[in-house]
Amino acid sequence: MRMDSATARLRLWLVGESARPTWLSDAYTVADGPEHADVAVLMPGTPVEALDDRRASAHAALMPVINASGQSMPGALCDVASLQPALLDEALGVARPVVERLAQLPEIDALADTAALMVLAMAHSRQTPIQATWDFTRPAAVRYAALRGIENVRELLEELAAAELLVRERFDCIHYCPACDGSRLNVREECTECRSSDLGSEPLVHHYRCAYQARESEFLRGRSLECPKCRRALRHYGVDYDKPGVVFVCGHCGAESSDPAVGFLCADCGRHTDSERMDTRTWWHYAITSGGVTALHRGVLPHLSLEASMARGPMGYWVRDFMTLLRFEQAQARRYQRPLSVLILRVHNIEAMSDAWGGRGLSQVFAHLVDVLSECLRQTDAVTARDHVVYVLLPETPMAETEVIAQRLRETVETVVASPMQITVERSGGVDGLSTVLEALTD
Helix, strand or coil: CCECCCCEEEEEEECCCCCEEEEEEECCEECCCHHHHEEEEEEECCCCCCHHCCCCCCCHHCCCCCCCCCCCCCCCCCEEECCCHHHHHHHHHHHHHHHHHCCCCHHHCCCCEEEEEEEEHHHHHCCECCCCCCCCCCCCCCCCCHCCCCCCCCHHHHHHHHCCEEEEEEEEEEEEECCCCCCCCCEEEEECCCCCEEEEEEEEEECCCCCEEEEEHHHCCEEEEEEECCCCCEECCCCEEEEEEEEECCCCCCCCCCCEEEEEEEEECCCCEHHCCEEEEEEEEEEEEHHHHHHHHHHCCCHHHHHHHHHHCCECCCCHHHHHHHHHHHHHHHHCCCCCCEEEECCCCHHHHHHHHHHHHHHHHHHHHHHHHHHHCCCCCCEEEEEEEEEEEEEECCCHHHHHHHHHHHHHHHHCCCCCCCCEEEEEEEECHHHHHHHHHHH
16 A cells, blocks of 8 residues: 655545535545545445445455444444544544555565455554454354454454464353354243243242241232131231242243243244353454564465464364363373373475465465375374474374384375475474473463
């Protein structure tokens, strides 16, 4: 993105069919479309969808938006109450630093990992975290308004966070439907027997003298209370009787319970699920890290590509999940005296391959490496990657047997991987020896 250097004015892309004031063209540089503009202005009365339809490129999607439409637009850089020179100048003052930061970035549309780089560019250029917000027009009930138009955005954000290019801050933990994955749910109290929501509550009455306790309706005689067991009148609360609690009565089946059940009814697919069978999903805000800024300016995400490629493989795990599994296997091996080993594959020429093949070609090389691991390993083994290193966890495998596996990996990499990948394979075994692997993954 480049500003109009001749006039040092931001170039405006006016989105909408409303009449353009004369002063607007006289005071500002107006571009014909998003390709030659720095800032988008959503004109009065223009629907937000008119902007979405024309933001196909990364340049247009990252462009700051000044919302003068009079409608709500989550994700806009700023809103102006009306299109007046003073208000527009103030909004452009907010937009200028964003445009300047975007101008320092490589052309994202020409790079591999375009969507991931767009996420990083959005967080970096705005200098604010990518915020999760409630949006009940969507089945998930949550959206990232700044990233509108990017597909599978939550999975992408999690991948960037796992690669330590973004850091997470908790937004909320939300239940979701096991049938359709949606979170538009009605949470309700239900009958413990038939799961009907037709519940009523009624006070319990306890008669001190004969110790009889039942629903208040059993004691009522007109407007007075009489014990149905001993037939004595109950006149004074706290002297003759008390009300120790309430009972819930189902209007459908008549069952009574002291505590109702809790159920979830999905508003999208109609599926009913008991509370104990519901799962939750945690949503996060995401801020860019220094590593994310560096990767963004380079325009290449090798760390993301390697770790993401391994994690998506048949035996793949993200680093934090792999560490949990490794600790569990380490404890099992220590307790039951079982063998446990790890292979460490170091890829020495990722930068050289990136320079020679580009980001997209590098991703294909990593995909070939995933195929090699799938062919050479067992389904019970586990794989992850951190920086330029791939870790392979081999349960029930003594150190003496790992050399055969390591040699098979070396030979298969040389045969299958198209690009000349330079790797070395190290072996680590024993319960205590694997502690160094955990330390390496933690650093």
